[in-house]
Amino acid sequence: MHILITGAAGMIGRKLTERLVIDRAIGGQPIEKLTLIDIVAPTRPVGFSDHVKTRAADLAAPGVAEKAVSERPDLIFHLAGVVSGEAETDFEKGYHVNLDGTRALLEAVRLAGGGYKPKLIFTSSIAVFGAPFPDAIPDDFHLTPLTSYGTQKAISELLLADYNRRGFLDGAGIRLPSIVVRPGKPNKAASGFFSGIIREPLAGQEALLPVADSVLHWHASPRAAVGFLIHAAGLTREQLGDRINLTMPGVCCTVGEQIAALKRVAGDKVAARIRRAPDPLVERIVAGWPSRFDARRALALGFTVEGSFDEIIRAHIEDELGGKIA
Amino acid sequence: MHILITGAAGMIGRKLTERLVIDRAIGGQPIEKLTLIDIVAPTRPVGFSDHVKTRAADLAAPGVAEKAVSERPDLIFHLAGVVSGEAETDFEKGYHVNLDGTRALLEAVRLAGGGYKPKLIFTSSIAVFGAPFPDAIPDDFHLTPLTSYGTQKAISELLLADYNRRGFLDGAGIRLPSIVVRPGKPNKAASGFFSGIIREPLAGQEALLPVADSVLHWHASPRAAVGFLIHAAGLTREQLGDRINLTMPGVCCTVGEQIAALKRVAGDKVAARIRRAPDPLVERIVAGWPSRFDARRALALGFTVEGSFDEIIRAHIEDELGGKIA
Numbered sequence: 348m349h350i351l352i353t354g355a356a357g358m359i360g361r362k363l364t365e366r367l368v369i370d371r372a373i374g375g376q377p378i379e380k381l382t383l384i385d386i387v388a389p390t391r392p393v394g395f396s397d398h399v400k401t402r403a404a405d406l407a408a409p410g411v412a413e414k415a416v417s418e419r420p421d422l423i424f425h426l427a428g429v430v431s432g433e434a435e436t437d438f439e440k441g442y443h444v445n446l447d448g449t450r451a452l453l454e455a456v457r458l459a460g461g462g463y464k465p466k467l468i469f470t471s472s473i474a475v476f477g478a479p480f481p482d483a484i485p486d487d488f489h490l491t492p493l494t495s496y497g498t499q500k501a502i503s504e505l506l507l508a509d510y511n512r513r514g515f516l517d518g519a520g521i522r523l524p525s526i527v528v529r530p531g532k533p534n535k536a537a538s539g540f541f542s543g544i545i546r547e548p549l550a551g552q553e554a555l556l557p558v559a560d561s562v563l564h565w566h567a568s569p570r571a572a573v574g575f576l577i578h579a580a581g582l583t584r585e586q587l588g589d590r591i592n593l594t595m596p597g598v599c600c601t602v603g604e605q606i607a608a609l610k611r612v613a614g615d616k617v618a619a620r621i622r623r624a625p626d627p628l629v630e631r632i633v634a635g636w637p638s639r640f641d642a643r644r645a646l647a648l649g650f651t652v653e654g655s656f657d658e659i660i661r662a663h664i665e666d667e668l669g670g671k672i673a
Numbered sequence: 674m675h676i677l678i679t680g681a682a683g684m685i686g687r688k689l690t691e692r693l694v695i696d697r698a699i700g701g702q703p704i705e706k707l708t709l710i711d712i713v714a715p716t717r718p719v720g721f722s723d724h725v726k727t728r729a730a731d732l733a734a735p736g737v738a739e740k741a742v743s744e745r746p747d748l749i750f751h752l753a754g755v756v757s758g759e760a761e762t763d764f765e766k767g768y769h770v771n772l773d774g775t776r777a778l779l780e781a782v783r784l785a786g787g788g789y790k791p792k793l794i795f796t797s798s799i800a801v802f803g804a805p806f807p808d809a810i811p812d813d814f815h816l817t818p819l820t821s822y823g824t825q826k827a828i829s830e831l832l833l834a835d836y837n838r839r840g841f842l843d844g845a846g847i848r849l850p851s852i853v854v855r856p857g858k859p860n861k862a863a864s865g866f867f868s869g870i871i872r873e874p875l876a877g878q879e880a881l882l883p884v885a886d887s888v889l890h891w892h893a894s895p896r897a898a899v900g901f902l903i904h905a906a907g908l909t910r911e912q913l914g915d916r917i918n919l920t921m922p923g924v925c926c927t928v929g930e931q932i933a934a935l936k937r938v939a940g941d942k943v944a945a946r947i948r949r950a951p952d953p954l955v956e957r958i959v960a961g962w963p964s965r966f967d968a969r970r971a972l973a974l975g976f977t978v979e980g981s982f983d984e985i986i987r988a989h990i991e992d993e994l995g996g997k998i999a
Binding site: 438477486487488489490491492493495498501502505506508509512513589590 | 764803812813814815816817818819821824827828831832834835838839915916
C-alpha cells in the first residue's frame, strides 16, 4: 500500500508518520511506500527510508497536486492547512492553503483517470461550528463557523462529500477536538493554554492560565487523533453512508477539572506551577468556541478516545517525557 | 441607488427587474441605475431605459466580476447560476458557474477598496439540505446536500457569511422554496411537474403527474420569491446577526392538496386535465428532497409568503394569465 500524507511536517503529520512506520501496515495491509509532503520538507522517518519520498511543496500551486497523486497513492491523509489564527490574520493565505489546496488535491484525484479512486481522510475541525450552541452539539447541527478557518474547513468538508458522492474517491472528514497536550514550545494560539497548563508544569516550568477555571472544552490527545485517522482509513463506504464528515469523541472537562487531573497524576507541587493571569481577550475568544458534543455517530462507528483527562496527561508523559515528570 | 442583478435573464431575475422598474425605489430609496448581467444578454426593461446597462458575460471569467462592481453598485442581487439538473450532469460547469462565479464576485467586492461595502443578496436553495430529514427541518439543521448544486449553494452560503463577518459586504443568503407556478414551457427538471400540473390545465392543456398524490413539498410563488429578495435588501446587519443564510417560509402541501386547490380556484373541468403517469425515477428523486421547514427565523424577520396553495394559483392567474383561465 502507498500512503500520501499532506501536512506531514505538522504535529499530527509527524505523529501519524511515526505510528505508520512502527505499524508497517494499516487495516491489515502492509505499507510499501510513504510520500510525505508539506510546505517545509518533512523529516525522513527512521527505519523506513527505502520507501519514503519527502517533498516541500504548496499543494495549491500549479501542478503540485497532480504530481502528488501521479503515483496513485491508495490512501491519502490530507492534513495540510494553516492554523486558525493565521487564517484569520492573513485572509488570502488562509483561502489559498485551506481551500484552494484542498480543491486542487480533489481535482487532481478526479482528473487522474483510469479508475483511480483512493481513500482520502481529511482533518477537519470543530471550528466548523459557531456559537450560539445547544448544551451538547448534535451530529446534525448546522455549519455556521465564526472564523475564516472554520469556513475553509466547512467548505472542504462539503467538497469532499460531493467528490465522495460522485464516486471520485472514498472520503471521510474527521472533525478533531482540541488536541492536548501539544508537545513543543508554548505558542500564541488562543487555545495554547489548554496544553500549556499541563505541559509546562510537567517540565518544571510556570504556566499562565488566562481564563476562569469554569471554562469547559473538548479534548483529545495527539495519540487519540492519530487513532481517529487510522480508524477512519479502515471504514467502508457502506459504514460511512452519505454523511462522511464526523465529529470525533472527546473528553469534555473544565479547566478546573484539567488542573485536578494534573494534581492526581503529578501531584500538588506540579499543579502549583500554574499561575492565574486572566486575559479578557482570550476569555472572549474562548467563549465563542464549542465545548461539548454528542458524538454518537463516531462512537457507533468505533472511534475511541481517552476516558478521562487523567489519561490524556498520562499519554503525554509516556509519549513525550519518557515517563518522567520534572 | 445603483442595483446590480446577476442572472438577470432568468425567471426570478426578470420578475425582480420588472418589480424594481415598477417600484422605482427600494427601502424608500429611489433607484437611479440598474445593471443587468447574465450569460445571455438580459432584455432591457421598458420604461427605465435611460438608466439601464445590460451585459452578456460569465462572472467566473477573468475580469468580468471586477468590471461588474467597478461602478460600485450599492445593492447586488446575485441570482446567477446553473440549475440543479445541469450542475449534476455537467460537474465542471456547475462548479465553474455556481462556485467560481460566486467567489469571483465576492473577491471583486473585497478587492474594490476605498471602503466599498455593498449589500449582497444571494439566492440559495433548500437543496443545501439532504435526506434523511426530521419531520420539519429546523433553522439549525446541518448542511448535507445530496447534489453538486446543493453543495455549490452551501459553499457559497459559507463564503458569503465569512465575507459578511469580515466586513467586506453586508450579505444575506435566501434559501428559496420550490418556485411554483413557473411560467413558460414545460421543462425536463424533475421538479417541473409541481408547476406543470397547475400551469398546463389552466392553459387548457393536459399535464402529466409522475408521482403519488401523497408527495409533500414546500412552495412559494415567483411573486413571493421577489418579495423575499426585496425584503432581505431592507434588513440591517444588526437584524440578521451572524447567521445570514435563511430558509424562507413556504406553503407546505401534498400534490393531492395542490390538485384540490386547483379545483377550488379553477373548477373540476380544469383539474381533470391532469393525467396520472407514475414515473419511478422521478418518484425516487423527489423522495430525497426536503418537504417541510420550520422557518421561524425568517418569519420573525418579517418575510412573508402565500397563506395557501390557492393563493399561489391565484398569483399565477393574475401575473401570467391576465386573470383568465382557459
